[in-house]
Amino acid sequence: MPDASDSLLGKLGGDIASGRLIPFLGPDLLCLHDPPVVPTGARELAQLLSAKTAVPGRLRNNLWHAAQYIESNRHRVTLDRLMADLFAPIPAPGPLHLWLAGLTRLPLVVDTWYDGTMRAALTASGRTDWGQVQGASKARRLDGGIWTRAVDIGGAIVDDQTAADWATVLYKPHGAAQPTGDVLVSDADYVEVLTEIDIQTPIPETVRERRTGRGFLFLGCRFYDQILRTFVRQICKRSGGRRYAVVPDGLTRNEIRFLAAEGIEPLVMPLNDAISILTH
Structure with missing residues (x-):
């Protein structure tokens, strides 16, 4: 007999399919099958960046600080090139x-x-009614200080109205390696965003509209870092729906407190098992 979590996940899968629940994806999804071809978390990425250029030991486990050190001491071009190389494989x-x-x-x-x-999955589906909205780094805001950019399926930057008309929006709040290579990763990238995010300015209007009245299901996400927690809190703000997270055993105390504070119901089970239930 299926347990309560299995039954709930089956219902949540139906809610996602009908558009009532928004999937919120994290890097742990990349660890499920073949050996990952890209870094799969902030700490691993920080260590890889630090291995490719000299970063002080005290910074090597903190992505945002390590990236800022590279940007300040080796130029932003170096940081962008390292990120592009690390995330070139899809x-x-x-x-x-x-x-x-x-x-x-x-x-x-x-x-x-x-x-x-x-x-890549959306491209492979053959659909033409979707596009990507992604965070824009401070270093590349050369067109008026915008917070995000909308990119169509061909990789062209388009206006906000075009994005509003898409049936499905892929929202990449920290930026994306493909197709523009524009990412938020250093302290300088985040300082203005974090100053404004509480009043929702950096959250795209189409995202704010689409989240209204809907809940979220977190898959492959961890919540051990303050920046990650802040983005979760602000993206989900005023959404109105219930929130769930598939999580492993062994969450940190900070993660447990965060889930409780944000009203996110933890579903403790292997991620592969949860995906199997959701997708069948």
Whole structure:
């Protein structure tokens, strides 16, 4: 007999398919099948960046600080090149990515990592009614200080009205390696965003509209870092729906407190098992 979590996940899968629940994806999804071809978390990425250029030991486990050190001491071009190289491979989409890509009633997918997996799944679906909205780094805001950019399926930057007309928006709040290579990763990238995010200015209007009245299901996400928690809190703000997270055993005390404070119900089970239930 299925347990309560299995039954709930089956219902949540139906809610995603009907557009009532928004999937919120994290980098742990990239660890489920083949050996990952890109970094799969902030700490791992910080260590890889630090291994490619000299970063003080005290900064090597903090992505935002390590990236800022590289930007300040080796120039932003160096940081952008390192990020582009590390995320040049595009992981093969897994069952969850492919399933989500085929859901024409799904208005929004939030994808918090820099890789191109979900974009590749949407491209492979053959759909033409979707596009990507991504965070824009401070270093590349050369066109009036905008917070985000909308990019169509061909990689062209388009206006906000075009993005509002898409059936499905892939929202990459921290930027994306593909197709523009524009990412938020250093302290300087985040300082203005974090100053304004409480009043929602950096959250795209189409995302704010699409989240209204809907809940979220977190898949492959961890909540151990303050910047990650802040983005979760602000992206979900005023959404109105219930929130759930598939999580492993062994969450940190900070993560447990955060889930409780944000009203996110933890579903403790292996991620692969959860995906199997959701997609069948």
